[in-house]
Amino acid sequence: MTPESIPLIKAITLDLDDTLWPIAPAIYRAELALHAWLTVQAPKTAQAFDVAALRAKRDEVALKRPDIAHDFTQVRHESLRLALLESGDDPALSREAFEVFFAARHELELYPEVEDAIRRLASRYPLMALSNGNADIARTMLGPWFRGAISARAFGVGKPDARIFHEACRRLSLEPVQVLHVGDDLELDVLGARNAGLHTFWLRREGCEPMDDARSAGLATVSCLRTLADRLGIPAG
Ligand SMILES: [Mg+2]
Missing domain, CATH: 1.20.120.1600 (Four Helix Bundle (Hemerythrin (Met), subunit A))
Structure with a gap:
């Protein structure tokens, strides 16, 4: 993800567990x-x-x-x-x-910035949940902000398989290059989405594992979803 690619983005897919709430x-x-x-x-x-x-x-x-x-x-x-x-x-x-x-x-405690940041992101982009877990975004307080959700359970394969990312693009009627995926897991979210042709931001919250993996070199990272909304140029409030 580079600043030049931001205008290409037409939708965002989001991981759930450890991205929107601690699991x-x-x-x-x-x-x-x-x-x-x-x-x-x-x-x-x-x-x-x-x-x-x-x-x-x-x-x-x-x-x-x-x-x-x-x-x-x-x-x-x-x-x-x-x-x-x-x-x-x-x-x-x-x-x-x-x-x-x-x-x-589903009695979740969101990370502190999430509710406000999701509202900001949803004001500009359709949001789709993409999870290997069994959380149902519609059962959470964030449900109204999401256009849809795909789970590994319902779809039959999970991240990092490219097929689940491509299914999200298909449902959004967009090409992979028009979709940004955001999640906390290097393998499942970031490398999986990149391999499928999507843009990525790797969510690395405070206190997460140090980045010492050669595979993570050059990846765009954000420390929380407020920073993500800022990086995408979405005004606060
Ligand atoms: Mg996760």
Whole structure:
């Protein structure tokens, strides 16, 4: 992304987790809510699996089931079903258990500048969410500012595969060179989008890993979305 390429940009695709909100605290809160629910509805499972053990079960399913590994919803759902089954509770409770987790997962705390910056970005560009996770942007307070969303779950392949970036361009009726992708992950967001022919800004928030990778040389970076809006020349307020 260079200043000369800014006039080419007609839309922005945005990563969600760790770009608009920190994901670790959101998942942890959701895991606590799920465990509290299990304590009442499936006490044997709650006793056999604490939060860490449920998380280990999820990781185990992701490893053993490459067919569903790109779909965090299915992985979480299947791990709950197995935990219930192994503990002697009704495995059919997994559906409701997942809903408890999923609702809590959307109780997000945005990074401080995000709400204002997204409003600024949306005043000039159509915004599309592009996530490998299972967050549903429409369920968040930012939903009204987004034109659409593509998830690895719904589309069948995730970032960094070029196909998901090209699908975003297709839905926006734009060429890759007219789209800017912004995200926190070097591999998934930045190198993936560049490989697909999109422009990129790498979001590197304060406290992120030092940039010591030869592959990151020459990449355009921003430290927050307010800076992004500034760099794109969108007036504040
Ligand atoms: Mg991310």
